[in-house]
Amino acid sequence: MTDEAKTSRSGSGLFWALLAAAVVVVVVGVAFASRFGVDPDLTASPLIGTPTPDVTVPYLETDESLRLRDLDGDIVVVNFWASWCTGCRQEHEALAVAAEGYEELGVTFVGVNYQDQPARAVAFLDDLGRSPATHYVEDVGSRTAVHFGVLGLPETFFIGRDGIIAGKVSGPLTAPLLINTLDRMLVGEDISGEVKTGDVENLGG
Amino acid sequence: MSDQVRRTLRIVLPLLAVAIIVVGLWPRGDAVVTDAERVDHVAARIRCPFCNGESIGGATSQVARDLEVLIEEQVAAGSTDQEIYDFFAASYGESILLSPPLAGWGWALWALPLAALGAGTYAIARRKRSGTAIAVATDAEPELVEAQLAEQLAQVERDQREVGDQIAAGEIDGAEGARLIASYEAEAQQLTDEQHHLADAETADGGSAALRSSNRRRVAAGAGVLLAGAVAVSVALIVTTSDQTGGEGVVEDALAAGPVDLSNVTPEQLEAVVARNPDIVGMRLALAQLYYESGDASRAVDHFLVVLEKEPHPEAMAWVGWILYESGEAETAQSYLENALERRPSYPQAQWWLANVRFVGLGDPAGAIGPLEALLLFDDVPVEVRQAAEVMLEEARAAA
Numbered sequence: 001m002t003d004e005a006k007t008s009r010s011g012s013g014l015f016w017a018l019l020a021a022a023v024v025v026v027v028v029g030v031a032f033a034s035r036f037g038v039d040p041d042l043t044a045s046p047l048i049g050t051p052t053p054d055v056t057v058p059y060l061e062t063d064e065s066l067r068l069r070d071l072d073g074d075i076v077v078v079n080f081w082a083s084w085c086t087g088c089r090q091e092h093e094a095l096a097v098a099a100e101g102y103e104e105l106g107v108t109f110v111g112v113n114y115q116d117q118p119a120r121a122v123a124f125l126d127d128l129g130r131s132p133a134t135h136y137v138e139d140v141g142s143r144t145a146v147h148f149g150v151l152g153l154p155e156t157f158f159i160g161r162d163g164i165i166a167g168k169v170s171g172p173l174t175a176p177l178l179i180n181t182l183d184r185m186l187v188g189e190d191i192s193g194e195v196k197t198g199d200v201e202n203l204g205g
Numbered sequence: 206m207s208d209q210v211r212r213t214l215r216i217v218l219p220l221l222a223v224a225i226i227v228v229g230l231w232p233r234g235d236a237v238v239t240d241a242e243r244v245d246h247v248a249a250r251i252r253c254p255f256c257n258g259e260s261i262g263g264a265t266s267q268v269a270r271d272l273e274v275l276i277e278e279q280v281a282a283g284s285t286d287q288e289i290y291d292f293f294a295a296s297y298g299e300s301i302l303l304s305p306p307l308a309g310w311g312w313a314l315w316a317l318p319l320a321a322l323g324a325g326t327y328a329i330a331r332r333k334r335s336g337t338a339i340a341v342a343t344d345a346e347p348e349l350v351e352a353q354l355a356e357q358l359a360q361v362e363r364d365q366r367e368v369g370d371q372i373a374a375g376e377i378d379g380a381e382g383a384r385l386i387a388s389y390e391a392e393a394q395q396l397t398d399e400q401h402h403l404a405d406a407e408t409a410d411g412g413s414a415a416l417r418s419s420n421r422r423r424v425a426a427g428a429g430v431l432l433a434g435a436v437a438v439s440v441a442l443i444v445t446t447s448d449q450t451g452g453e454g455v456v457e458d459a460l461a462a463g464p465v466d467l468s469n470v471t472p473e474q475l476e477a478v479v480a481r482n483p484d485i486v487g488m489r490l491a492l493a494q495l496y497y498e499s500g501d502a503s504r505a506v507d508h509f510l511v512v513l514e515k516e517p518h519p520e521a522m523a524w525v526g527w528i529l530y531e532s533g534e535a536e537t538a539q540s541y542l543e544n545a546l547e548r549r550p551s552y553p554q555a556q557w558w559l560a561n562v563r564f565v566g567l568g569d570p571a572g573a574i575g576p577l578e579a580l581l582l583f584d585d586v587p588v589e590v591r592q593a594a595e596v597m598l599e600e601a602r603a604a605a
Contacts, residue, residue: 015423017328022430028317029438046298084544086513115268120544127536142271149296151254 045149045168048192052076052163053147057137060113060121066135072163074108075185077156079173080145082116083124085153087172094175096131102182106161109134114145114153160185167191226322243280247289248273250303260303351403358396365389472496472504479508486512490520502528519549527558535566546576556580557590564601571605573597 056067068076079095081088099109111134113121118138130136139145148157151170158167158181167181177195184191248262253272256264261272279289293301365386372382475492482488493508506528512521526541542559546552556576564573577598580586586594 012423013328013331015426017324018424018428019430021324022434024317025431026434026437028313029434046294047296050295083540084517086510086517123540127540141274142268143275146272146275146293147296149254149298151297 045165047149047157047165048168050165052159052165053144055144055147057112057139057144060118060125060136060138066110066137068110069163071108071110071159073161074106075102075161075182076108076110076159077178077182078110078112078148078159079154079156080112080114080139080148080150081154082114083120084116088154089124089128091154091172091174092128094173094178096129096134097175098178098182099131099133103133105186107182107186111136112139112144113137114139114150115142158182158185158191167193167195170196240277240280243286244273244277247276247280247286251276251290251293252301252303254297254301347403347406351400354396354400354403358393358400361389361393361396365393472499472501484515486515486518490518490524493521493524497524497528502531517544517548519545519552519555522548523552523555523558526555526562530558530562530566535562538562539567550579551583553580553583553586553590557586557594560594560597560601564597570601573601574605577601 052068052072054067054069056065058065068078077095077098079091081092095109095111099107102109109131113136116138121136121138125136137144148155154172156169156173157165158169160166166185169177169181181191245262249260251261251272253259253261253264253266253269255268256266259269261269261276263269276289279292284292290302368377368382368385368389371377372379377385472492472495475488475495479485479488479492489508489512493505493512496502496508497505506525509521509525509528512518513525522541522545526538526545529535529541530538539559539562542555542562545555546559549555556579560573560576560580563569563576577594580594581591581598
């Protein structure tokens with residue numbers, strides 16, 4: 001082989017190597033860059049299709065506590081709320097009315113007060129009204145929220161009669177969404193999935 | 206630099222580079238010994254789900270402390286690091302982990318540097334084997350060899366002439382002289398051959414100048430493609446992130462022209478700016494206040510509520526409280542103002558509003574004393590507010 005041929009081959013090898021590197025850089029770079037526009041908080045909850053976390057939470061206004069798994073057999077709506085959360089104010093009435101309306105159909109509502117002061121939470125209920133059919137509990141040390149993977153408030157989980165988490169709503173619930181979801185669960189439809197109705201709120205870093 | 210040193214360096218330097226990379230990448234997990242160190246180690250690798258992307262260890266909020274306690278308990282209960290990561294990932298998904306797992310895109314992230322290292326090693330090995338690139342590495346070398354050859358040839362020719370002279374003078378006998386002359390001729394022939402060989406090589410090299418320049422063009426094209434790739438990545442980044450922020454540049458442009466005098470801006474003008482920059486809280490607060498001042502409390506509340514949907518901003522809270530009070534909702538107004546003051550205790554305007562809500566709205570003069578006293582501690586309260594507050598404080602004390 002002549003030197004000429006060797007030089008030519010090594011030159012074109014370098015060209016192909018650079019081209020391959022460029023393609024890899026562009027593909028990987030664009031793939032990663034495109035993820036910057038996606039809020040990682042909005043990934044679907046991995047809990048859908050898994051059993052209710054086995055947590056026991058103290059009641060907000062009494063000394064007793066509630067074990068969530070004791071509610072298996074009912075359709076359970078677990079709503080995370082706080083007095084500082086404006087979305088929770090918006091959805092409160094829909095939740096309270098639905099809790100009354102669906103009680104006889106075997107639907108139980110649990111309101112988990114999260115990252116709040118008990119006195120403020122009680123004042124919130126005094127102000128907006130409490131539904132006697134709802135279990136208002138206090139999430140001491142954020143334990144329940146961690147088990148449910150709560151990313152902000154309000155967030156609501158729907159648990160089927162089999163004790164399996166069937167769906168999640170991030171953001172304030174509306175009466176039509178709540179009623180539609182519960183009616184579908186009551187007739188045995190599969191609601192598996194997650195709905196986002198608006199931004200969830202945080203206390204900040 | 207002698208050949209010996211050069212050869213040694215050629216072996217030692219790559220080994221040193223590999224050693225540095227290996228030491229740098231070696232996992233130092235073994236260094237974590239005590240439970241407290243393990244908690245710190247794990248907390249630094251899990252994203253606090255409520256703290257703007259900070260780790261549980263790095264964030265200062267109450268939620269982060271709660272989660273740290275959970276990690277402490279799991280460490281004390283004998284869970285491995287991986288079990289703790291799995292626990293959080295089971296609830297929040299893999300995105301809660303700051304060290305990407307070896308799955309999905311995380312796999313590519315870890316594999317890329319290794320692949321690049323492998324490809325680089327392969328490329329260097331190939332170039333070394335083919336030998337061409339290194340043999341003609343410098344332009345000076347062939348000239349140096351040529352000069353040396355010419356020098357040696359001249360020496361051989363001089364020696365040959367000298368032997369001829371000595372034979373003619375009878376200093377060396379004929380047979381010995383003929384042997385010497387033959388050996389010099391052979392040496393000269395060899396040197397001449399080498400000269401020709403070098404000349405051929407140079408001609409070939411010169412002939413391939415066009416080829417080399419075409420190679421250069423290819424390399425330049427490759428570099429161009431790389432540069433274009435970098436630009437594409439940057440553009441993708443800018444496009445996707447500006448989607449998120451809603452293009453803050455518009456406001457920056459507006460502000461760059463000089464300080465904006467909000468007293469000359471109409472709500473419509475500011476509404477347009479806010480519409481283009483929906484995430485800039487300060488602008489929206491200004492717009493809401495402008496609406497309030499122009500008598501449109503309902504639009505003002507709409508904008509304050511948009512702010513509150515994003516974050517529990519004390520100013521937005523206090524304003525909503527005040528507007529609620531003015532529309533007769535003293536109870537709710539009090540709750541908003543208390544919340545605002547809890548978040549920002551140094552907020553004289555909210556103290557003044559809270560005092561009014563309690564004194565006038567709720568008929569609770571005793572409750573107004575605290576906010577009024579707090580308000581009067583501030584130096585920068587407008588004179589008319591200070592006077593009114595002093596009067597109200599006297600009345601409140603008298604009534605309570």
